[in-house]
Amino acid sequence: MSTDTLARIAGKQEAVDALPLMTARDVHVYYGQKHALKGVSIDITRENVTAFIGPSGCGKSTFLRCFNRMNDTIDNARVTGRIELEGQDIHAPEMDVVQLRARVGMVFQKPNPFPKSIYENIAYGPRIHGLAATQQEMDEIVTRSLTRAGLWDEVKDRLQDSGTALSGGQQQRLCIARAIAVDPEVILMDEPCSALDPIATGKVEELIDELRGRYAIVIVTHNMQQAARVSQKTAFFHLGDLVEYDDTSVIFTDPKESRTRDYITGRYG
Amino acid sequence: MSTRAEALPAAPASGRPPTDWKSPDMVARVKRRYRSETIFRFIGLAALVFAVGFLALLLATMLRSGLSGFVQTQVKVSVELDPTLLELGSDRSGQALLNADYLSAYARGLRESLGPAGPDIASANGWTALREMVMADPTLLGRTVEIWVPARSAFDQYAKVGIDPDIPPELAPVSSEQIAAFERLSEQGRIRTSLNRTLLFSGDSTTPEAAGIWGAFIGSLLTIAVTLALAFPVGVLSAVYLEEFAPRNRLTDFIEVSINNLAAVPSIIFGLLGLAVFLNTMGLPRSAPLVGGLTLALMTLPVIVIAARAAIKSVPPSIRDAALGIGASRLQTVFEHVVPLALPGILTGTIIGVARALGETAPLLMIGMRAFIVDAPRSITDPATVLPVQIFLWSDNVDRGFVEKTSAAILVLLVLLLLINGVAIYLRNKFEQKW
Ligand SMILES: Nc1ncnc2c1ncn2[C@@H]1O[C@H](COP(=O)(O)OP(=O)(O)OP(=O)(O)O)[C@@H](O)[C@H]1O
Ligand SMILES: [Mg+2]
Numbered sequence: 001m002s003t004d005t006l007a008r009i010a011g012k013q014e015a016v017d018a019l020p021l022m023t024a025r026d027v028h029v030y031y032g033q034k035h036a037l038k039g040v041s042i043d044i045t046r047e048n049v050t051a052f053i054g055p056s057g058c059g060k061s062t063f064l065r066c067f068n069r070m071n072d073t074i075d076n077a078r079v080t081g082r083i084e085l086e087g088q089d090i091h092a093p094e095m096d097v098v099q100l101r102a103r104v105g106m107v108f109q110k111p112n113p114f115p116k117s118i119y120e121n122i123a124y125g126p127r128i129h130g131l132a133a134t135q136q137e138m139d140e141i142v143t144r145s146l147t148r149a150g151l152w153d154e155v156k157d158r159l160q161d162s163g164t165a166l167s168g169g170q171q172q173r174l175c176i177a178r179a180i181a182v183d184p185e186v187i188l189m190d191e192p193c194s195a196l197d198p199i200a201t202g203k204v205e206e207l208i209d210e211l212r213g214r215y216a217i218v219i220v221t222h223n224m225q226q227a228a229r230v231s232q233k234t235a236f237f238h239l240g241d242l243v244e245y246d247d248t249s250v251i252f253t254d255p256k257e258s259r260t261r262d263y264i265t266g267r268y269g
Numbered sequence: 270m271s272t273r274a275e276a277l278p279a280a281p282a283s284g285r286p287p288t289d290w291k292s293p294d295m296v297a298r299v300k301r302r303y304r305s306e307t308i309f310r311f312i313g314l315a316a317l318v319f320a321v322g323f324l325a326l327l328l329a330t331m332l333r334s335g336l337s338g339f340v341q342t343q344v345k346v347s348v349e350l351d352p353t354l355l356e357l358g359s360d361r362s363g364q365a366l367l368n369a370d371y372l373s374a375y376a377r378g379l380r381e382s383l384g385p386a387g388p389d390i391a392s393a394n395g396w397t398a399l400r401e402m403v404m405a406d407p408t409l410l411g412r413t414v415e416i417w418v419p420a421r422s423a424f425d426q427y428a429k430v431g432i433d434p435d436i437p438p439e440l441a442p443v444s445s446e447q448i449a450a451f452e453r454l455s456e457q458g459r460i461r462t463s464l465n466r467t468l469l470f471s472g473d474s475t476t477p478e479a480a481g482i483w484g485a486f487i488g489s490l491l492t493i494a495v496t497l498a499l500a501f502p503v504g505v506l507s508a509v510y511l512e513e514f515a516p517r518n519r520l521t522d523f524i525e526v527s528i529n530n531l532a533a534v535p536s537i538i539f540g541l542l543g544l545a546v547f548l549n550t551m552g553l554p555r556s557a558p559l560v561g562g563l564t565l566a567l568m569t570l571p572v573i574v575i576a577a578r579a580a581i582k583s584v585p586p587s588i589r590d591a592a593l594g595i596g597a598s599r600l601q602t603v604f605e606h607v608v609p610l611a612l613p614g615i616l617t618g619t620i621i622g623v624a625r626a627l628g629e630t631a632p633l634l635m636i637g638m639r640a641f642i643v644d645a646p647r648s649i650t651d652p653a654t655v656l657p658v659q660i661f662l663w664s665d666n667v668d669r670g671f672v673e674k675t676s677a678a679i680l681v682l683l684v685l686l687l688l689i690n691g692v693a694i695y696l697r698n699k700f701e702q703k704w
Contacts, residue, residue: 073593075517102596112587114606124605125595175591182595 018045021216022067022104022186027081029062029071036062038240039081044186046216049208051227051248053220054237055263060220063237064188067218068104069097085185102129105179105215109191111171113163113178118155121163121174122146125182141181149177150207169200176207186216193226205230224264228252236260331676331683338677341465341478342420342428344391344454348378348399349413357410366404371396383459386450392419394479419467420460422477422670424451428462442669468677472643473659477670480663482678487645488558488638488653489627489685495562495649496569496626501619503566504573505608508615511574512581513603532571539568540632548636555637556652564632569622576618580611613700620693624686630657656682 020043029037037059044050044067052060062071069090071077083090090100102125114121122142123132132138142159146152151173155166163174172192179187189208193201208217208230221227227234227248234251236244236259244251244260255261289295352358354377355369375396379387395418402416403409420428423442432441432448443451454460471481515521543564547553553560584607592602608615633639638654639662646653654662656678663675 068594070590070593073589098596098598100596101594106590106594108587108590108594110587112585112591114588114591115610124592124597128597128601178591178595 018047020044021046021086023082023084024063024066025082025084027063027066027079027083029059029066029080030078031074032076036240037066040237040242042235042242042245044216044218045233046185047213048232049212049217049219049230050233050235051219051221051231052235052237053222053224053227053263054243056222058237059240060237061190064190064218064220065106067186067188068101068106070101070106072097102182103184104186104188105182105184107172107175107179107187107189107192109194111168111175111195113166113171113174115162115164117160118146118163118166118174119159121178122181125178129182131182145177145181146174148180148207148211149173150203150210151177167200169196169203172196172200172204173207176204180211180215184215186218187211189217189219191220191222194222201226224252236263238263328683331679334673335676335678335680337429338468338673338680339465340429340462341467342425343417343461343463344383344420345415345417345459345461346375346378346387346391346395347382347413347415348374349381350374350399350403350410352410355410361407361410363404366407367400369400369403371399371403375399383454384450386447389447390420390424390451390454392421392476392478394474394476395419417461417463419478422668425478426669426673427451428460465677468674469681472645473641473654473662474643475641477666477668477674480671480674482656482659482681484642484645485654485656485659485678486681488561488642489655491558491646491649491653492561492565492633492655493623493627495559496565497619497623499563499566500569500573500622504570504619505577505615507570508574508577508581509603509608512578513599513607528571528574532575535631536568536629537631537635539564540635542567543632543636554650554652556640556642556654557650558646558653558655559649560636561633561638561653561655562649564636565626565629568629568632569626572622572625573615573619576621577611577615580614580618581607583614584610609700613697616696616700617693620689620696624689627686627689628657628682630661633658634661656685 022044023042024044025041026039027037027041028035028039040059040063042050052064054060065071066079066083067090069079071079079091085100085103088095114124116124119142122145123138126132126138126141132141143152146155151170154170155161155174163171166174172195176187176189176192193204196204205226208219211217219227219230231248234246234248235242236251236255236257238259244255244257246256251260252264255264351374354374355371356373357365357369376388379391379395383390395416398416398418399414402414419425424447427443427448428451432443436442438445451460467479468481470483471479472484474480511521511524543560547560547563548555553563588606588610589602592606593599597605633655638658640652640654641662642652642654644651660675660678660682663671663678666672666675
């Protein structure tokens with residue numbers, strides 16, 4: 001795929017300048033002795049989809065997991081630096097990590113629906129956060145989330161079937177529906193399409209496009225075309241450094257760093 | 270792209286000739302592989318046959334000597350329920366009926382309906398049946414009733430296996446005159462074989478024909494209930510805490526090693542511990558299911574902790590991520606997602622532990638559950654015994670009637686264990702998650 005094509009795709013949707021929803025300043029992550037992320041700063045806006053790209057092991061997932069403090073669950077991980085959600089420090093003692101994770105949702109690389117019914121998969125989040133007062137409200141949330149995730153027509157007759165009985169692509173959209181059911185402000189996606197076939201991937205990409213503007217979306221991907229198709233901002237990581245962060249069209253057509261250019265054009269990675 | 274396409278045919282140029290899949294070396298290798306597979310399959314099958322053979326042998330032995338214990342030779346006795354003989358007077362209250370002299374009436378009935386050998390042939394405990402009948406229906410007083418009572422163990426054995434030719438006549442449990450009397454009764458239709466309700470529904474006794482496992486069975490149930498009530502929640506909570514909440518450090522490593530160690534400690538040591546702590550220090554009642562249950566709980570606890578930890582560990586981490594990722598707290602994640610998924614494993618482990626506790630004898634002997642107890646316990650603080658201890662006590666008894674009872678009780682215990690393991694399999698299949 002030539003850079004021309006990429007430019008054409010990326011050029012369709014220009015990035016918008018807007019106030020950042022989340023900011024990260026000088027974030028370092030250590031796994032025991034290993035320095036996995038070396039002072040990264042970035043702004044995430046609601047209006048743009050942000051893509052993280054870079055060779056394997058460069059710290060994309062590590063950085064993504066900083067935004068909802070999922071690194072807290074790893075025993076030997078240590079995070080320093082400042083990350084803010086709407087100006088509020090997410091590491092501050094008064095920040096409740098459970099609420100943070102409801103506000104900053106996450107979709108994982110491998111679809112991981114709960115081994116419960118489709119309905120229950122969606123309803124679980126709203127229930128634990130008390131978002132629905134009545135059964136009717138809960139039904140509405142479930143319907144709306146599944147519709148937004150583009151899954152409603154496929155599952156509306158089998159809401160009581162197990163979520164694990166769906167196909168891989170359906171499962172991943174179920175996970176996205178589950179994430180948006182708690183009405184987050186940010187959705188973090190870690191290689192959401194790596195386990196999916198091209199058709200399912202296409203559906204998820206369409207979905208991301210539709211969700212743009214409503215939620216701030218950050219997506220990690222190894223697929224350059226995908227980054228070009230769905231994102232307006234792209235960050236290129238290399239060995240724990242944020243090498244370059246710019247509009248997607250710029251990154252794919254006129255990167256300032258030679259390391260970025262080499263990676264984009266497939267010369268290493 | 271084009272450079273790679275050119276590189277492909279260049280591969281043989283590295284100097285290695287193409288692999289010859291038909292060379293003698295290759296053929297020999299394939300043959301060797303087939304041969305080792307065949308040998309392994311044979312060895313595996315032999316091991317299986319060996320194991321199953323032993324089990325079958327055990328079962329067959331038990332069945333051969335124990336099955337006859339489930340039937341009983343009975344004698345028909347006619348007894349006149351004469352109120353004067355019963356020393357009843359005119360009082361017909363329940364208390365009076367309870368204390369009446371049934372034994373005399375029974376003894377006379379034996380002599381009159383069975384002849385002089387009657388008291389030797391029929392069980393001396395048969396009068397209790399009379400009391401039950403009169404208590405249930407006082408209008409029977411003054412009438413003559415016919416009851417079937419167990420034959421004495423010696424005649425039961427005679428009816429079942431005949432005369433043991435190895436025993437010299439002067440030592441035989443039944444004399445030839447008694448046998449003649451027994452045969453006469455048999456011709457009169459006063460002897461029958463019927464299901465042995467005594468074995469299943471009576472307590473222990475010194476005479477084999479009156480001894481049953483009911484008391485021990487109830488004792489076992491109460492003991493296991495105490496064990497389960499303590500060991501299951503404590504074991505599962507410890508496992509959850511260790512797996513999901515405790516930090517990994519020296520202390521938790523030490524605890525882990527200790528728990529694994531405890532699981533391997535011989536059970537009699539738990540009995541000594543129970544004796545020292547529960548009986549001597551805490552002063553709990555001796556021989557009680559409460560103390561037995563506590564002791565067995567100590568023994569079962571490490572088994573449950575280990576099984577539960579393994580089950581919790583095997584829940585895929587992606588489920589924890591999923592729950593935490595939408596803002597479930599750690600507690601919610603663990604108890605609403607992880608534990609339910611680990612439940613089949615936890616239950617299987619628990620049931621294996623409980624089955625082991627159910628068959629445990631040594632520690633219960635230490636805390637005095639070997640006492641001779643006739644009545645079934647009514648609460649967990651009543652003195653009681655348990656099935657395996659009952660089996661142990663009976664097996665000590667030389668009377669041929671008890672030998673049969675021992676095997677029959679073993680069969681009951683085996684059936685109980687089979688049921689428990691069946692429940693384990695049912696639960697596992699019911700809760701098992703299909704991914
Ligand atoms: N739990 C952990 N313990 C120790 N080191 C870790 C852990 N997780 C990640 N790392 C290390 O941190 C670095 C960054 O890992 P990360 O998973 O963020 O990479 P990535 O960019 O997401 O890679 P990929 O594209 O392959 O998913 C890697 O060198 C990795 O080995
Ligand atoms: Mg990753």
